[in-house]
Amino acid sequence: MAISFENALGVHPQTLDFRVQRAKVLASNLANVDTPGYLAKDIRFDAIVSQIEVGKVQKSPTQLVVSDGYAVPYQNSKDGNTVELSVEQAKFTKNNMDFQSSLTFMNMKFKGLAAVIKGR
Template sequence: MSIEISKADSLVKAALDYRAARQDMIASNIANADTPFYKPRDISFESALASKKAELYNQDSNQLIMATTDAKHLTSEKQSATTKPTLYFRDGHMARNDGNSVDIDVETTEMSKNSIMFNALIQAHKKDKAIFSSVIEASQKLS
């Protein structure tokens, strides 16, 4: 059994998982740079994290929900939020003669941006833990 310090802690852990999955996907794209007819794939990180946030904070969606005075007035179907990241093919890059559309410059740039964001999340997670540790240590000195 683990102790949940805050919902933000769970959100940071989910963000780290999604960033790690995206790093693996980009590495796969680079590894398949010479594979004929390979299309580069990516993960929709922002939508996966937004759905995880909605799940953690009990938010149905970012839309304003209309109030009803009677259950018979309007029926609304709630959309189920999945916390799995959405995979998609990156479009817009010119395919080579072999049909492969992996652009090494784009992939390495995306990998660099992703690793910077991953490291920033790690630092934020460490700082959050340090704050809670200092509060616990200060409370031990009081008693």
């Protein structure tokens, strides 16, 4: 009997991929905090939850970066830059914590699979 990793791991691989892609987007925002006219981008997890099926994502997170749009600032700046340093840092930190949580769930799944394979 073969083990289906897609069924065994559920949505966790796609969640990790999303968190990595979001970290790249948020890091780009932080790198451009002083760039005049730069528009902060973001992708939201809830925007893709409905598109995630067990073992399959209908859209890649890199496509979501383009289609999900720009972040709306709390305060507008004179130079047209919409990056707010503290907001972006908070988003980046929360995304990192969410990544760690997803990684922990994935590790638990692997430990469970290893126990089944070993017969424990």
